[in-house]
Amino acid sequence: MGTKMINVGVVGATGIVGTEFLKILAERKLPIEELRPFASETSKGRKIAFRGQQFAVKTLEDGCFTGLDLVFFSSGDEISREWAPKAVQEGAFAIDNSNAFRMNPEIPLVVPEVNDPGVSAKDKPCLIANPNCSTIQMVVALQPLYKKFGISSVQAATYQSVSGAGREALEELNNQTMAVLNHQEPSVNALPYQIAFNNLPQIGSFLEDGFTSEEMKMTNETKKILGDESINVSAFCVRTPSQNGHSIAAWIKLKNAATRQEIMDEFKKAAGIELVDDPFNNKYPMNIVASGTDPVYVGRIHQVPNDPKTWMVWIVADNIRKGAALNGIQIAKSIFKLD
Numbered sequence: 224m225g226t227k228m229i230n231v232g233v234v235g236a237t238g239i240v241g242t243e244f245l246k247i248l249a250e251r252k253l254p255i256e257e258l259r260p261f262a263s264e265t266s267k268g269r270k271i272a273f274r275g276q277q278f279a280v281k282t283l284e285d286g287c288f289t290g291l292d293l294v295f296f297s298s299g300d301e302i303s304r305e306w307a308p309k310a311v312q313e314g315a316f317a318i319d320n321s322n323a324f325r326m327n328p329e330i331p332l333v334v335p336e337v338n339d340p341g342v343s344a345k346d347k348p349c350l351i352a353n354p355n356c357s358t359i360q361m362v363v364a365l366q367p368l369y370k371k372f373g374i375s376s377v378q379a380a381t382y383q384s385v386s387g388a389g390r391e392a393l394e395e396l397n398n399q400t401m402a403v404l405n406h407q408e409p410s411v412n413a414l415p416y417q418i419a420f421n422n423l424p425q426i427g428s429f430l431e432d433g434f435t436s437e438e439m440k441m442t443n444e445t446k447k448i449l450g451d452e453s454i455n456v457s458a459f460c461v462r463t464p465s466q467n468g469h470s471i472a473a474w475i476k477l478k479n480a481a482t483r484q485e486i487m488d489e490f491k492k493a494a495g496i497e498l499v500d501d502p503f504n505n506k507y508p509m510n511i512v513a514s515g516t517d518p519v520y521v522g523r524i525h526q527v528p529n530d531p532k533t534w535m536v537w538i539v540a541d542n543i544r545k546g547a548a549l550n551g552i553q554i555a556k557s558i559f560k561l562d
C-alpha cells in the first residue's frame with residue numbers, strides 16, 4: 224500500500240515562518256498532493272514555487288480549507304483565533320504558531336520530543352498549538368534533566384534575534400545597520416527603538432508585575448509542556464541585533480544532585496539535542512552555527528558556586544526552524560505517521 228498523500232494549507236505563507244514551513248516541507252519530501260498557500264490581500268495571486276510547481280497565494284474566506292487534511296497557521300493571534308477553528312470545522316488538523324490557543328487547557332501545546340499527544344490522522348481533526356520559540360528550545364533542553372534528576376526551578380535570560388519579530392523587523396535591522404554605518408538617521412517602525420547596535424530588554428508588552436508577555440509565555444508554557452505546575456520558572460527576555468537564532472542562559476535547579484558528566488550523558492542521549500561543550504577548545508553553541516539547522520544546541524554546562532544542585536547551561540536554536548516551522552512539521556509527521 225502506498226503512502227497516503229495529504230493536502231496542506233499554509234496560512235502566512237509569505238512570512239518568515241511560513242516561508243520556512245514551505246522550505247522544510249519541500250526538503251523533507253513529505254507526500255503532499257496539494258499545497259494551498261494563504262496570505263493577506265497584498266499577496267493575493269502571487270505565485271509561490273514549491274517543488275518545481277507554482278501555487279497562487281489565496282486569501283482567507285469561508286470554505287477556503289475544504290479538502291485540506293492539515294493547515295499550518297503563522298499569521299498572528301487574531302487570524303488564528305478566527306480561522307484555525309474554521310479549518311478544523313472544514314475537516315483539517317490545524318497546527319497553530321500563534322499565542323491564541325497555547326494556554327487553553329483543552330488544546331495540546333506540543334514539543335514532540337517532550338509531550339507528543341499521540342494524535343493520529345484517524346482521530347477527529349483538532350487544533351494543536353505550537354509553543355513560543357524560546358519556550359520550545361528551552362523545554363527540549365530541560366526535558367532530559369527533568370526526567371532523570373527532577374527540576375525545582377529555572378531562571379532564563381534570553382538573547383533573541385530579530386527574525387523572531389517577523390519580516391518587517393528583520394528588514395528594519397538590516398536597513399538600520401546600513402544607515403548607522405553610513406552616518407544616517409536609522410528609521411524605527413517595527414520595534415519600539417533602534418535595534419541595530421543595541422539591545423532591547425522588551426519583547427512583547429509589559430504587564431503590571433514588571434514581566435513582559437514574552438517572559439510569561441516562557442513561564443506558563445514551560446509548566447504546561449512539562450506537565451508540572453510546581454516548577455518555578457522565570458525569564459528575562461532581551462532582543463539582540465542578531466539576524467537569526469535565539470540563545471538562552473539558563474540556571475536550572477535540580478531536585479537531585481548530578482555531576483557535570485551525568486548531565487552531559489543525558490544531553491547526549493536526548494532526542495533533538497546536540498551537545499557542544501568543550502570550553503578549553505573554545506567550543507560552545509552559537510547562533511551562526513545553529514541558524515539553518517534543526518537541533519537544539521546545549522553547552523557551557525557548569526555548576527553555580529556553593530549551590531551543588533543548580534547548573535548553568537547555554538541553549539541555542541534556530542527560532543524559525545525548531546522554534547516554529549520545524550516543530551510544527553514534527554507535530555504533523557507524528558499525526559500523519561510520516562517519516
Ligand SMILES: NC(=O)c1ccc[n+]([C@@H]2O[C@H](COP(=O)([O-])OP(=O)(O)OC[C@H]3O[C@@H](n4cnc5c(N)ncnc54)[C@H](OP(=O)(O)O)[C@@H]3O)[C@@H](O)[C@H]2O)c1
Nearest residue numbers: 235237238239240262263266297298299321387389390547
Ligand atoms: N518569527 C518567529 O520566530 C516566530 C516563532 C514562533 C511563532 N511565530 C508566530 O508566527 C506568526 C507569524 O510570524 P512571522 O515571523 O512569520 O511574521 P511575518 O514575517 O510578519 O509574516 C506574517 C504573515 O502573515 C500574513 N498575513 C498578514 N495579514 C494576513 C491576513 N489578513 N490573512 C492572511 N495572512 C495574513 C502575511 O502575509 P503578507 O505577506 O501578504 O502580508 C505574512 O505571510 C506570528 O503569530 C508569530 O507570533 C513567529
